[in-house]
Amino acid sequence: MNDIMYPADEIEKSFATLDRTPAPLGHPMVNGVFLSASDPEGINLGWIGAWNENVRRENGRVFLDKVIDVEIANRSEGGKAVLSAIDKGEPVHTSTGLLAQLEAANGDVSYSHIARDLVFDHDAILLNEKGAATPEQGVGMMVNSKGEKEEIAVINSSLSDIDQEIDWAGTRLVEALRRKDNLSVWERMKSAIIEAISSEREPVANRKEADMTVSKEQFDELSAKVNTLSEGLDKIGETIANAVQTAVKPLTDNLATIQNNQKAKDDAELAGLVEKIVKANILDEDSAKELTLNAARKLAEKATPGKAAPLNGAFTGNADKPAFKLPEGDK
Known part of the structure; x- marks a missing residue:
């Protein structure tokens, strides 16, 4: 293929390297140069959520499964196109990308090189181009050596998503069973209440003894459950109060110490x-x-030395006034 000879013994030694390799849409290429499909740029160019799995060799031919995550494929136009091609059920071209040591061919042969030490990088899905080997030759998706359709196998989610779905389904089931059980108790309770207060129920004398016995047992059972429920409700407030008190006690004790x-x-x-x-x-x-x-x-500020109110500096006594004289004859 492509003027290169791929010897059967080299394929035998290397075909297993195809397992768990990407299955990009087309061969990743930048500026005319091919890239590994596992290279960051190669992933960006060709990844559609598809890879190769379960690689095996039978009668000199290599078979593998293309696994496609439908959710990832639907996120890109290329992925949607691949899913559409699969839905049509028509053969789809594929083409391997690999690394190899090229040995120059000698002699009168129809190829220029011989590929040695193969390491497969990917097996691309081709929609608008043909592979070196074609579905007519038994190479491609949904074909075998007789040109018959192969089984289509796709997955919808990863294992972690499956675990989440199982957990969700289980939780919903438990919740539904609990509601059903509660509803059953209520229905029986309602029937007993209606029967007890209904003015249209048949007279006791006309009831069969067996019916009376069953009804009494049911009523006693429901009464016990109602009592248990009532007791639980009565204690809810006490339980909450105790829990809150226990939780805040360290805070109140600390506050009391600070206050003291x-x-x-x-x-x-x-x-x-x-x-x-x-x-x-x-x-x-x-x-x-x-x-x-x-x-x-x-008040203590007034008792502190140097804090007394200052005297009025403008007061000068009687120094500037004339002396007071008593009237003559007075002393």
């Missing part, structure tokens, strides 16, 4: 201020003890 320490500090300061006020003869001891801390702080 601050009160002791304030009491000591007030006692000192009272003593200071009494010594300064501003108030007697009993009156001073009735002061609040803020009031005591204000």
Whole structure:
């Protein structure tokens, strides 16, 4: 193919390297140069969520499965085109991309090189171009050596998505069964209540003993469940209150300690201020003890040396006034 000879023994040694390789749409190429389909640029150019799997060799021919993640394929126009081609059921061309050591051919042969030490990089899907080997030769998607259609196998999601779907389905099932059970209890309870209060129920004398026995057992069972439910509801408030109290207890204890320490500090300061006020003869001891801390702080400022109100500097006494004289004859 392409003027290169690929010997059977070289293919035998290397075909397994096709397993888990990308299956891009076309061979990735930048500026006329082929790229590996696993190269970041190659992934951007050709990735449509398809890869090669289950590679095997039978009777000298290599077979593999193309696995396509439908969700990923539907995110690109190329992926959608591949899915559309598969839906049509017509053969699709494919073409391998590989690395090899090229050995010059000698002699009168129809090829110029011989490929050695093959390492397969990808097996591309071709829509608007033909591969070196064609579906007519049994090479491509959905064909075998007889030209018959092969089985189509695609996947819709990854294993992690499947696990999530199973979890979701299981959760919904458990929830539905729980609702059904609760509904069954309510339906039986409702029937018993209706039967108990209905004015149109048949007289007790006309009821069969077996019916009465079953009805009583059902009613007793429902009554027990109602009592249990009522007791649980009665305790909900208590349970919540206890939980909240337990959760905030460390906070309230810490706050109480802080408050107690601050009160002791304030009491000591007030006692000192009272003593200071009494010594300064501003108030007697009993009156001073009735002061609040803020009031005591204000009054204590007046007892601090150097804090007394200054004298009026404009007052000069009688120095500038004439001396006062008594009337004559007076002393």
